[in-house]
Amino acid sequence: MADNTNTDAQAAAAARNARQFIEAIPFSKALQMRLDEVGDGLAVISMPYSPALVGDPVTGVIHGGAVSALMDTCSGAAVMSHPQALSVTATLDLRIDYMRPATPGERITARAHCYHVTRSVAFIRAEAFDADEARPVAAATGAFTVARKA
C-alpha cells in the first residue's frame, strides 16, 4: 500500500515535471501548446486555433506545418514519459499523413503512443483530432533517439 502511494506520488511528480518541461519549450509556447495528459509512453497535447497558424487564407484552415509541429512535440513527450527512456530525445524521422483539413476555429488535440523502445531508438504512433473525435485530421509515425536508463 505504502509503496503504491509512493509510486502514485512519483508518477504525479513526473507528470508535473513533464508538463513544466513541455510548456517551457519556446516553440511549443509560441504555438500555445498545452500538455493535457502524460505518462507511461502516452501523451496528449493540444493547441488552440489561431489566425497566426492559418495556411490557407481563403478557407482559414491551419497550415499542415503547424499540425506537424504539434505531432512532433506530442511524440517527443510520449517518448520522454516512457519508463525505459530518459528525458532527452530528438526526432530521427517523422511521417505525417493528412486525412482532412482541420475545421477552422476548433482546438487541435494530438495523442501519441511510444509503443516500443530499444537501447537507442523509440518508435511512436500519433493521431490528431479537432472537435470531431471520430475522424482524425492527421496521423503520424516516427522514430526518436533515446538515452536509456542504466
Add this chain to the structure above:
Amino acid sequence: MARTRPEPVHIVKERRDRTLAALVQGVPYISTMGISFDRRGDELTAVLNYSDMLIGNPLLPALHGGATASFLEVAAIIELGFHILWDEIENGRLSTENLTPETLPRMPKTIDFTVDYLRTGLPRDAYARARVNRFGRRYASVHVEAWQDNRQKLFAQATGHFLMPERP
C-alpha cells in the same frame, strides 16, 4: 519575320516577384514562422530567419523538430505552387495585374510529408531548396533539402506528396 524583342528586364522581374509575393504574403503561418524566399529566375531558396521562438531544446540550444518540419513543408508547397503558376504567368494565361492571395488559383494540398532529421538544427538561419520530382495531373512529389552553414551538410530533408487542384 521580325523576331519579337525580349521584354524589358524590370517587367519580367516585377511579374515574377509579384507572383511569388501573392503566393507567400497571403499565408499567415509563413510570417509567423519568419520564413522568406529568395528568387533567382525560377529557383527559390526558402530562408528560416532565426528567432528564439524556434527553439525546441533550450539546453543545447537546438531548433524544434516541429519548426524544422514546418519550414520544410512551407518550402515544398511554395516551390510546387510557384512551379504551377510559372507556366501560367509566363505564357500570359494568367495576369499578375490583379494577382493577390485572394485571387490566386487553388493550391495543392499535402497528402503526406516525411521528414528525415540528419543533424541538430543550430540556433541560426536555415535555408531550404525544393525540387518537384513528379508533376502529374492529380499528384505531385516534392523533395526538399535544408542546410545552415554548409550547403553540403544537410541538417534535414523531406519528401511530400501533394494532391493537385482540380483544373477547369
